[in-house]
Amino acid sequence: MDQVITETKTNAAPSITPDQLDMLVEEADRAKMKAYAPYSKFRVGAALLAEDGTIYSGANVENSSYGLTVCAERSTIFHAVSNGVRAFQAIVVTTDISESFVYPCGACRQVMSEFGNFDVYCLRPNGKVSRTTLADLIPFAFSPSDLSKGQ
Amino acid sequence: MDQVITETKTNAAPSITPDQLDMLVEEADRAKMKAYAPYSKFRVGAALLAEDGTIYSGANVENSSYGLTVCAERSTIFHAVSNGVRAFQAIVVTTDISESFVYPCGACRQVMSEFGNFDVYCLRPNGKVSRTTLADLIPFAFSPSDLSKGQ
Amino acid sequence: MDQVITETKTNAAPSITPDQLDMLVEEADRAKMKAYAPYSKFRVGAALLAEDGTIYSGANVENSSYGLTVCAERSTIFHAVSNGVRAFQAIVVTTDISESFVYPCGACRQVMSEFGNFDVYCLRPNGKVSRTTLADLIPFAFSPSDLSKGQ
Amino acid sequence: MDQVITETKTNAAPSITPDQLDMLVEEADRAKMKAYAPYSKFRVGAALLAEDGTIYSGANVENSSYGLTVCAERSTIFHAVSNGVRAFQAIVVTTDISESFVYPCGACRQVMSEFGNFDVYCLRPNGKVSRTTLADLIPFAFSPSDLSKGQ
Ligand SMILES: [Zn+2]
Ligand SMILES: [Zn+2]
Ligand SMILES: [Zn+2]
Ligand SMILES: [Zn+2]
Numbered sequence: 001m002d003q004v005i006t007e008t009k010t011n012a013a014p015s016i017t018p019d020q021l022d023m024l025v026e027e028a029d030r031a032k033m034k035a036y037a038p039y040s041k042f043r044v045g046a047a048l049l050a051e052d053g054t055i056y057s058g059a060n061v062e063n064s065s066y067g068l069t070v071c072a073e074r075s076t077i078f079h080a081v082s083n084g085v086r087a088f089q090a091i092v093v094t095t096d097i098s099e100s101f102v103y104p105c106g107a108c109r110q111v112m113s114e115f116g117n118f119d120v121y122c123l124r125p126n127g128k129v130s131r132t133t134l135a136d137l138i139p140f141a142f143s144p145s146d147l148s149k150g151q
Numbered sequence: 152m153d154q155v156i157t158e159t160k161t162n163a164a165p166s167i168t169p170d171q172l173d174m175l176v177e178e179a180d181r182a183k184m185k186a187y188a189p190y191s192k193f194r195v196g197a198a199l200l201a202e203d204g205t206i207y208s209g210a211n212v213e214n215s216s217y218g219l220t221v222c223a224e225r226s227t228i229f230h231a232v233s234n235g236v237r238a239f240q241a242i243v244v245t246t247d248i249s250e251s252f253v254y255p256c257g258a259c260r261q262v263m264s265e266f267g268n269f270d271v272y273c274l275r276p277n278g279k280v281s282r283t284t285l286a287d288l289i290p291f292a293f294s295p296s297d298l299s300k301g302q
Numbered sequence: 303m304d305q306v307i308t309e310t311k312t313n314a315a316p317s318i319t320p321d322q323l324d325m326l327v328e329e330a331d332r333a334k335m336k337a338y339a340p341y342s343k344f345r346v347g348a349a350l351l352a353e354d355g356t357i358y359s360g361a362n363v364e365n366s367s368y369g370l371t372v373c374a375e376r377s378t379i380f381h382a383v384s385n386g387v388r389a390f391q392a393i394v395v396t397t398d399i400s401e402s403f404v405y406p407c408g409a410c411r412q413v414m415s416e417f418g419n420f421d422v423y424c425l426r427p428n429g430k431v432s433r434t435t436l437a438d439l440i441p442f443a444f445s446p447s448d449l450s451k452g453q
Numbered sequence: 454m455d456q457v458i459t460e461t462k463t464n465a466a467p468s469i470t471p472d473q474l475d476m477l478v479e480e481a482d483r484a485k486m487k488a489y490a491p492y493s494k495f496r497v498g499a500a501l502l503a504e505d506g507t508i509y510s511g512a513n514v515e516n517s518s519y520g521l522t523v524c525a526e527r528s529t530i531f532h533a534v535s536n537g538v539r540a541f542q543a544i545v546v547t548t549d550i551s552e553s554f555v556y557p558c559g560a561c562r563q564v565m566s567e568f569g570n571f572d573v574y575c576l577r578p579n580g581k582v583s584r585t586t587l588a589d590l591i592p593f594a595f596s597p598s599d600l601s602k603g604q
Contacts, residue, residue, distance in 0.1 A: 034534075034535060036534050038597070039341075039342070040341070040368060042298060058532070061530075061531050061535065061564075063563065063567050065408070065595055066364060066368040066369070066371040067370070067372055067373060067376075067407075067409060068407070068409055068560055068563050068564050069368040069369040070369055070531050072535075074369075074523070074531075075535050076535075077514075078511065078531060078532070079511070079528070079532045082484060082511040082514065082529075082532070083487060097297070097300045100297070102293060103291040105257075105293040105366075106256075106257035106259070106261025106264070106289055106293075106367070107257055107258045107261055107367060107369060108257070109289075110256050110257025110518055110521050111257075111514075111516055113257070114516050132291070136290065138257055138288075139288065139290075140160065140254040140288065142253060142254055142255065142257075144517040146251070146517065147517040149250060185383075185384060185386040189446070190449070190492075190493070190519065191492070209380065209384040210383075210384045212379075212383045212413075214412065214413055214416050215416060215444060215445055215446040215448065216524065216558035216559070216560060217492065217515060217519040217520070218519070218520060218521070218522040218523055218558075218560060219409055219413050219520070219558065220519040221372075222520060223384075225372070226381070226384050229363050229372050229380060230384070232336075232338050232363045233333060233336060233360040233361045233377050233378075233381070234336060235335075235336035256517075256518035256520075257521070258520060258521055261367055261370050262363075262365055262370050265365050265366060295340070295366040297366065298366040311593065401602060402599070402602065403593075404599045404602075407595040408558075408559035408561070408562040408564075408566070409560045410559070411562075412558050412560055415559070434593070439592065439593065440559055442554075443559070444558040448555045449493065451550045451553065
């Protein structure tokens, strides 16, 4: 099914084609099925397109000590970075929530922004998509250059 | 010393008076002196004004396993919430960086936004202050209501 | 009520007196009442005795993004360290679980062990107490000295 | 090169063969090369053998906000669990530290123990290996069953 971008929360132009979006949505949906979410029952999947064209995917992994839970977005980017990738074009995030769009949590925004700015697509199960960017999601981000100034 | 608000990154009106800001800055500076930052050498202090007028403060506490480090903003809000407080007016964050403003990381934005919207003041050692709000720092925040929709 | 140490999971001698234990239990129970645990409904309180005799307390503070939750033990030690304290005698942890003892999660063990070894008392609501130490709870701990070797 | 198990910190019998250990060490070393560790300069790699025979690997991924850093062990297990795997035989962890063994941090012990008990092999660059188990590294672990008792 072709995805429909029904909301745009950024002034930037899209970084990927509709075909690439379809492919990422498929991967994110597949990843969601494998989420380990026994505590929240809130399954999330993500698919990340690297600059070199490779796609990485991941799901949320919860823990009985809630604070050790990881979201799908971070799970995915940790996997990609562990493979030596440091530059990205877009991430797609999918949940089971139909009635509204759900955007990444602040921790995931921070972890993704360590690797620059890229597109973020949030997907509802009914195929609706909201498009934005990391720069829009975490303005004035705390960044590697801030850290070095303080040292 | 009276603080000078030299930058404003929000359309909202200030939530506190100049005298309250001075008091919070003093507390945040005092907390910064007690930071445990042997790894980054990056000391941060924070002071948080609750709706009931009480002030809570905290500093960053690092760990040899970097991922277990907590920032000053979270250290402070955890302390306040542990005391039963759930509503806040403003937080002041202070570092040792003079050349630019440093804003809270994404994890701290998320943790603070669990308790609604309030003013965020970022302070440079030279007395310059940037004023913004949580709502501006974490637009489309993932929130308690999102979680319940997914369950 | 005098606490009864019904289990001992360490070979080390107790670091505190029965009166000190009673005082810490009272503080931990009081902190538990203020826990912010809307997601797990699992309230935890902690009280920490510093080497200088001061007592710090805290509770768990959860987040709609589960991974940003903090446990009572970390909440408490972050508060104490933010106050400049770096050396501790004992921590008491209390929950609502009667049927068995609950020990700190791995993240809390790591954060506490950054500041050396001290006694850990886990309390059931029925007054039963299990006594152990951090060194017993996190053998071969990853420590500040490990980090410096790698750098 | 065949690995030599020079230290054993558990009473349990090994869960894998020397050939399997060699294979895991190779994968963990390869992963270490891709670590993103600009802040600590402390590179770590891990390789995880699932019950079904598949191997997953990962490295540490740091963040300018130190608290959002993930260790190699967690990076690896998040990747495996995101692939639907829930049962494991052994993990190998490798660093650049020759003079002593380095064991997983408390957060990683907790995250791994969510999925039961398995062997942990810590490797020095000189080929020396220390063998232990999760059950030995995190005694009286906080577990899924504890959480459900409190609810
Ligand atoms: Zn997240
Ligand atoms: Zn932060
Ligand atoms: Zn904990
Ligand atoms: Zn770790």
